Amino acid sequence: MAKYTPMMEQYLRIKAQVPDAFLFFRLGDFYEMFFQDAQKAAEELEITLTGREAGGEERIPMCGVPYHSAQVYIERLIEKGYKVAICEQVEDPATAKGVVKREIVRVITPGTVMEESMLQEEENRFLLALVESEGMYALSAVDLSTGECHVTQTDSPLFFLDEALSYQPKEIVVEQEEQEWLAHFRQRGGIFISPFSLSEELRKRAYQLGVSQLVGFEETCCEPAIQRSLELLLAYLQETQKRSLGHLHRLRSYDAKRYMMLDESARRNLELTTTLSEGKKRGSLLGLLDKTATAMGSRLLKKWLDKPLLDREEIERRQEIVEGFRTDLLGLSGLQEALRKVYDLERLAARVAYGTAHARDLLSLGRSLQQIPRVLEVLSSFQTPEIQAPLAQLDICSDLAEGILEAIVEEPPLSVKEGGILRAGYHAPLDELREIQKNGKTWIASLEQQERDATGIKSLKIGYNRVFGYYIEVTKSNLKHLPDGRYVRKQTLANAERFITSELKEKEQLILHASEKSTVLEYELFVSLRDEIAKHVPRLQRLSEWIAELDVLHAFAVISNIYRYVRPFVHGGEQLWIEEGRHPVVEAASTHAFIANDVQMDGSDRQILVVTGPNMAGKSTYMRQVALTVILAQIGCFVPAKRAQVPLIDRIFTRIGAADDLAGGRSTFMVEMSETCHALKEATNRSLVLLDEVGRGTSTYDGMALAHAIVEYLHHQVRAKTLFSTHYHELIHLEEELSRVVNVHAKCEEQDGKVVFLHKIVPGGADRSYGIHVAELAGLPEPVIKRAKVILTELESGIPDNTGNSRKVELQQMSIFDFLESESGVVRENGSELARDPIEEEVLEELRSWDLLNRSPMETLQWLQELKRKLTE
Template identity: 50%
Template sequence: MSEYTPMIKQYLAIKAQYKDAFLFFRLGDFYEMFFEDAVTASQELEITLTSRDGGQIPMCGVPHHSAEGYINRLIEKGYKVALCEQVEDPKHAKGVVKREVVQLITPGTVMNGSIVSEKENNYLAAITCFSDGTFGLALCDLTTGENKVTLLQEGKDELIHELFSSGAKEVVVASNVDESLLQAIQERLEVTVSREDESFIPDEFTTLVENIEQPKLIESFARLLQYMIRTQKRSLDHLQPVFYFEVNEFMKIDMHSKRNLELVESNRNKSRKGSLLWLLDKTVTAMGGRMLKQWIERPLITKEKIETRQQMVETFVQQFFERENLREQLKGVYDLERLAGRVAFGNVNARDLIQLKKSLQQVPEIISTLQQLDNPYSSELAEKMDPCERLTAMLEKSIQPSPPLSIKDGDIINDGYNEQLDRYRDATRNGKAWIAQLQQQEREETGIKSLKIGYNKVFGYYIEVTKANLHLLPEGKYERKQTLTNAERYITPELKEKESLILDAEEKIVQLEYELFIALREEVKTYIPVMQKLARQISEIDCLQSFATISENYHYVKPTFSENRNVLIKEGRHPVVEKMMNSQEYVANDVELNASRETLLITGPNMSGKSTYMRQVALTAIMAQIGCFIPADSAELPIFDKVFTRIGAADDLAAGQSTFMVEMLETKLALAKATQNSLILLDEIGRGTSTYDGMALAQAIIEYISEEIKAKTMFSTHYHELTDLEDELEALHNVHVSAIEENGKVVFLHKVRDGRADESYGIHVAQLAELPDKLIVRAREILAKLESGQSKNKPTTSKVNQKTEEEQLSLFVAENNNVTPPIGSKEQKVLKQLQEMNMLEMTPLEAMNKLYDLQKKLKA
């Protein structure tokens, strides 16, 4: 079309400033979208696509009163939404009503709705790339105001791992950032990328970086801050001072290991259930839940800090009644951090302030309970907690106990809070009483019992008389107002005067209550830093009581930490598997790693529990270093600086990596970054390639760790040939997960014992999986043939006793080909006869004859 209308021109001009966002353009009671936005939104939101201007312009829209749900759906998909509102009164507008974007809602800046989990942070991240190869990373949770920064020295892999740990949904970068970096981030993480080139701190925000000395860190945070200022267009008074954290001050767990260990979500369905977080979360408050997740993702490495937490957990375990009192008190505490955020953002309502009041009313009780605990740290916490008594009293005096949701409908402020408001209310209350009295008086004077005084918004107050009673009205007193089918409505000068007084007061009440609420909200703003500090203190207490509750419920014990790098766990258990098993008894196992046992080489059948055994050691170490008790009878542990796990098989198709490549990359990370103070768990390394290659790689990796890194290592394998390494590597020790065979079927004992496994029971496991019987029989025949040395190709020898190509059909051939062929029904009969023989009552000749008969039966 040749020319757009003025309104469409306005839309296009605003849209040009927000090209990467859906523009929700306010038209009356709807937010409308046009052109490509309309086409895409109609598909993503499943709403009707229409058009305007003769079908030239695609168009769709959503009602403004239900827009939040549609916006949340778009944000969850990684999109951004620019809210464009009318900013002038249409009555006074000359031409098109002026419109402006009042807020840009993005995955990292969304403040409420279903997509913000109450027990998870919603971080917005900003990356700044420096010429020396380092990265500045800044993080802000806009819902709580929390800010933190760090400097990363180890390249983009470390950056990606930190972004993964934070769970950031959106990453802000400069326009000139290296595209290969963005590609690497987007291949491995689900994030929305946004651009921001400004990186300076406005004067009103300089106090946020007072404790930050490095210019790189300030620049990183400044980019984040500028993006928030530009997109949110409202008060950010709740932003907390920036906290600098050094990644090496915590146990480092890479993103692969966090997934493998299922720390915060299960691998099967990506939910909390089945994760360590799910197990440990007995927190009562949303704030405590968020802090617990942060603790699990960043375990401590400072012994004093760990032991401070441990001592509090021990105190809570010993003082049960105080702990239960505290849990009840915490149940009355709402989310102080996010309430502070809503206060600053200006979208807090009266019910939110009631929640704030109720939360603060619990604080004196919490302080009292902490003082009753026999622990110096709890006394220190109690002393530092500010109960905000003045704020509590102000909220008690000002807000009604059950206010409405809207702050513009009145009925919010208590009587006695404001004199002018009380006068207006007196006018309305007494005025309405006067009207009721007038109605009774008019009925008596006229004798019309059905006469009534009513009110509607169009005609105001009126006297209604049915037509059957009109003859009873005195002449000259009543002025006709409205005629109905069966009645007439009238007004008198006296009623009109009172109406004016009442309606004027009601209108002024609503406006005055709104103004008083806004003033109250501004007053509450001044308490935001105190509220945030209180929130952190309560969150810490909540996490520690959660550890105590879990430890008591599941009979966990307090571990000790040694300087000699020994791992000595007695009757250790996998905490999550144990809980998932419910009433079934979990088979506990010991773990011993010391100077002469740096590496455990673990053999045993599939499904016997090798991976579970390895994982439970890592989870035990992590639980210990966050201050929780651990699932064992006793434990002595070192403080690990890093944990690396390579467990399970998975492709990374998005990055074009096969299972074996993923396996090698994760192994490389451990080999490159581990120290002698690290824990390395490697499961089935080398199985993604040929047997020769796999065994060679596996042996070389074990030797490299043992000779170069000297980290505590657990290495599970089906390559039984590798067990010979116990004779060659001084600090390697063989252990196996035991199993027995009964009636041709394998029974897993799940017990870890010293020494190597004698068999892998691969075919038995296939039988348990109910593969076809014919297939199982054929597999036994092939295995028997291979193990009897009848294969066409002869094996060659090497450092890892390599098998022939045919023998690669089974990776589980025992060493020296000495495994007995699988037992069938014929063999079982012979065995039974042999078992029933009483050798002590037989002569040597009888015994020889009997053995000869049995041998003939086997050969037949």
Template identity: 45%
Template sequence: MAQLSPMMTQYLQIHEEVPDALLFFRLGDFYEMFFDDALKASRELEIALTGRDCGLEERAPMCGVPYHAAQNYITRLVEKGYKVAICEQMEDPKDAKGIVKRGIVRVISPGTISEGTLLESKKNNYLMSLYLENNRLGIASIDVSTGDFYVTEIEGKTPELWLSQLADEIGKMLPAEVILNPALFKQPQALELIEKKFGILASLYPEKYFNIKSCSERITTQFEVFSLGALDLEKRDHAIAAAGGLLGYIDETQRRALNHIKTIRYYKSRDFMVLDLSTRRNLELTETIRTLEKKGSLLWVLDKTVTAMGGRTLRRWLEAPLIKTANILERQGSVQEFYDHASRLPEFKTILTKVYDLERLCAKISFGTANPRDLLALKQSLGALPLINAFLASLKAEKLASLYDQDELLEDVWTLIEKAIDDNAPLVIKEGNVVKTGYNDEVDTYREASEKGQDWIRDLECREREKSGIKSLKIKYNRVFGYFLEVTKSYLDQVPEDYIRKQTLANAERYFTPELKAMENKILGAQEGLLRCETQVFQEIRETLLAEIQRIQKKATEVAELDAIYSLATVALQNHYVRPEISSEKSIDIKNGRHPVVEAFIGESHFIGNDCLLNDDDQQMMIITGPNMAGKSTFIRQVAVIVLMAQIGSFIPADAGTISVVDRIFTRVGASDDLASGQSTFMVEMTEVANILKNATDQSLVILDEIGRGTSTFDGISIAWAVVEHLWDKAAIGAKTLFATHYHELTELETLKPGIKNYSISLKETPDGVIFLRKIKPGSVDQSYGIEVAKLAGFPSPVTKRAQEILKHLEAGENTYRENLIVADPPILTERKASQLNFFEMAKGISPEEEAALGTIRDLNIDEMSPIEVMNVIYHLREKI
């Protein structure tokens, strides 16, 4: 440091405040980066890498971006997962004595973005804080761009249990960034979950910021309450630590007021349907599995919202379905009132198109970044409130009216902006003409002086043209030379003697006169005064609006809910959905149900609907057999999706439906390796099934598609059979279950376990192959028709013919095994009997040490052991042997 130049010393000292960020260091009109930051930025942004003398023998690597274009570069870096610290000049270089004072004004990271192209309009951008102590977790999530703030606690006796719950919460909120206290940061499983499984930026945050006392003070100060009890946080120390630490992190990185964060909501996971990550993915709630796009997801079908706020609200509803019957019925009733006035919905949509994103406008006002156009957008949005009022009044819809405070229309806020801000105000204040004439006397005075000065300039130009006889003479202005008289070279012999040369051009000369210079000073003085005055008045207006943020946010919430309900009603009308009955009879009875997403692609007229009945008595479980591509997976998924839709208050794609509330939906669908963690397809499958067996209840809905296929046939059948029995057993779980399988052996369970019923997919065999009828019927099938599916997939004819020959031999059970590997007939399984070796039979005649090891193995309680415990036992046995 002693050898470095003063400016580079300053750079490194400031960088020490944010060691994990790229430092954008303001030097004149550029943000510069040096050393490692420059190497990273030049690579990521594909900009030139240069060097700068820094006092050392070697020049410091350097790269930079123009300050006026910095936002685009910052966005690209944040999108790649970097944090960017903005370091500004804190004083005018002209006034500086020595090195210009500089300081960090903001740290931008994936979770702290408040505006820009990285923000999706209909999706929240959460920053999450996690605080772990004694196997209990506090979880706080905030969207800085809207002010939404949620907090909860989870607990598990072991890390495995709380990690599972944490995965559910992360899957629900999908934060862009997570901060962790040291105790959690030291848990490798937690980091693997956050960074590898979810791909989220995770950062360590010092323990001192999670101190309960300071966190409590931070929360009560932020929300202006006397005690934490007013926020439902009393005696919730982990939630307090997470929420207080999160506020501290935002304050430290944003370094500006958080006036738009006015509410904090404590929730319990049991207040909503629990959906684990596997279920969210398999049901494709908000994005598809393959493309990770919204199109093709359930949200894509349901989202007909007009406003960004409504879109975010609907997404939150879908991520956290209701489980209290009264709440479901309340929302259903609101949807029904819109549904009953179908002809009026286009009118309501037209009104909503006038409403901008009020929540994010509030954030801009709070951060002091709202520009004149933002205030005009706010005015237009508030202007729509009386129209919404009148519309709801004309419907005479009680439930919808109860969501909307008809006495609070924010007329005073609308009037302020209407009187103060010019309707044609520019995007940037310094362009002028922001404040309306008549609103502020000082602004009017400066504006009049500026406008009269322009009139004087025009008069002077006419007089000088007539006096000199120079027809091309013009008075012009630029920021460098001010006002000047410009004369083309063909008229230079006519220039009056009192003109003073100012600048020579290729084709003209520029002059000024004492009179023009005097007026220039007056005009520029008026323009500077006008800009200064308009800026001050605009800031005062913004401060006034800041005091009204909570009122605006409340109205934004009301409009957002109306928009989300409008969306559900619109989808129901367009797609002929029906209102389901929410029952307490513990049954799911769907008549002619349809999958909403598949139907959206192929059309309602082409979709074959199916019934589904599940109850606690004679049909607790359906085992569904049938060929691939016949529709088994679509059927079981659509049942889960319909139940979920019913529990967000939506109508459902069916002719009729009676739905009993479920506490959780579990799915085990499809097959995929988890290469990042070294897990095979079968291991992933078994892990997901284990999660279901540990957490499902008699109030749950379980969807299983082809479990046990990743191992030998006999192992797979055994596992599948045992899983079915355990789910069926009311003493163990007793969950309502749909099980699609190719293991036809499982159909025997119908005769063994009351409440298990066999179903299959109808098909029609023809000389040219099979036709899938897509209809579920009672009974089972004993064929999979795999070769027929291969034909449909486009297999070459010789391959499918050879497959049919092989199948005939296998079914015939003939012993045609040959030593020659290239045979006309394939090897045959003559007996359906496992040929696995008996480990303990082989052990006769072994040493005492080996006999002791086998005894240890016999006594192991495998069901109660974790994989790592088993590995440790094996390691010690190997050492003994």
């Protein structure tokens, strides 16, 4: 191994502690990186790669970033999924003997971000620790930026994966990398997997932290898997953060099965929090509902959408509050205005406990607390008992507000180490030092005038710099006017000389000592104030929880008033009945009146609705609006309908749209079948299943057979309420065969050869698909449309054989390929077999070899025309 300088040996020792992170190594005013870190960082950050001598035979790679702007570069690395270890000088270089001592003070990872600039105001940033132990799967989740911590466990691996993904984690900590279920997360972008070895020493330290800080930790840890996951999480935080985690108080142990489970597919297809097309909040259900006035409320709303309730009593409590708010429009408006002046108490409190809050954070906290009495004043106008109930016991932290606002100036600087933070009168010794500074500066100004008068030099001035302190500056042309003996030369410039006097140096010592002492004292007082507030973080967190819930329920009332939502009756029975239901997001985005539709489902007569009709007729909208209405009802919101009765639904499954999974090596049809399989295996008789065009990704007969079998299985085995949209008209007859299957269809009319979509769901099955009409609306060339209509007419009426006779064939949804080539190798007519002649065999051979997927529609149509010519000549 090469012999390196002592400083570089120190770097290598420290780097060995964090092999999976970029090490930002503090050297003066820069964070430097070396070796492979430098090469990779230069590439990722697009900064210059240089080199330096380090005692070895060759120059080593090096790059660096200024410490004052390092945050920008750290943020870019974290968003790319890397870790960054911050290594600081922990002793004064002026007094250090040998190499300055350095230590890692923090490791920033995708799941442990605390910096305000790197956080999304309206989103949580969760770190998860996942453990599998003795057949149980445990999950611990923490948002370090808010201090919330959640734990749960299950014996179902599929349920475990769905629950973990519901947090949309940025980082997952695991003890071992070989678990098969980790592949489920690696296939998804944006999730960083962090292997972490949990030694016995680390486990003990983590357990002690949990006992000392997390309320209910020991009771929760009676379950071995949960204890292991919590210890893994806390140990990882201790090793990476290396500072107080005092804001981690709120440990929530919950049974995931007490909430509606929405897997990743359901959240995506229903566009709960982001849109399918652009992945943005705008256009999603969250985007519509988010009329919250605070960041805390916005984050809580998203959590509620991810975890709708199965607790009818809690749902009704929320409904009562929404009802109370929406009946008093003036009070609701006043509440909204009051809440808008409340800053993000959760994250402010977390930064206080974490030790990173600056003076502006404390001022924001104080002003927010100062606004709470106004919120209470507005709430007093509402008569609803559920609104009034918590007010009597509410701790509004007025003492903290008073202490902060008495201490911090109106416009404090961002830096906490340069003074100017605390008000005059807050601390008497600090005021004395400030008075010395103030008087000293006045004395300096007075001295300058005295010296001008004494010497007659009008341009004489007294200045200051950090190297020489205070000095008297005189131009060279005026040096002859200076008195002898009193001025001592300090520095010579090109056009002037600088001097000092014993009187000036004496005053300088007094002023500078007061300034330095004042700055140090003010920083100490600020830290003391911050530490004192940190002792009350649990109080602040309880208050922030109440504000967040109040904000979300106020938003429900606002949105219900805007769009005329009604209070649904949520019950424990089986009937799902929605009268004149509407899709909330589509309705809000429409410029014309939304066509409302009814739905009636139960477990006895109407378990499965087979929905037929053409594309563009509103089938998918209808299915989605049923699911969204259920979700809205179970989060306590009112719903877009004239009336609604909603049973408690435990899970919603969706199989909607066509998409492949190239990264996972799955075709569109495989994705379709995988999602359908998940629904069939996991759904219960209390679930809601939405299946859209299942089976269309394969051949007609295969798809029809699968669709038929799936409906039967849902009917006989699962018994979940199901909306089954299909183009296979053959499935309509299932209404006659299965007692709980009912046909409905999207009504259309044909006027002057054009199809008119009425967007109305009515009883019965559709009589045709209108596929060519939809293709015409999409803008396909007129020759293609005309030729398709001719072919369709021939298929429906019969195709001439080579003798000129017409052979009737019942095609229904059979494609031309299925018609010309049956599995038996012959064409059947009225049950009898017809032998093919050589021309037919030639045509079939061409059919077998035609590469349909790599040919354009026009080429295929022209080729079909040629086949027809061969058969009819």
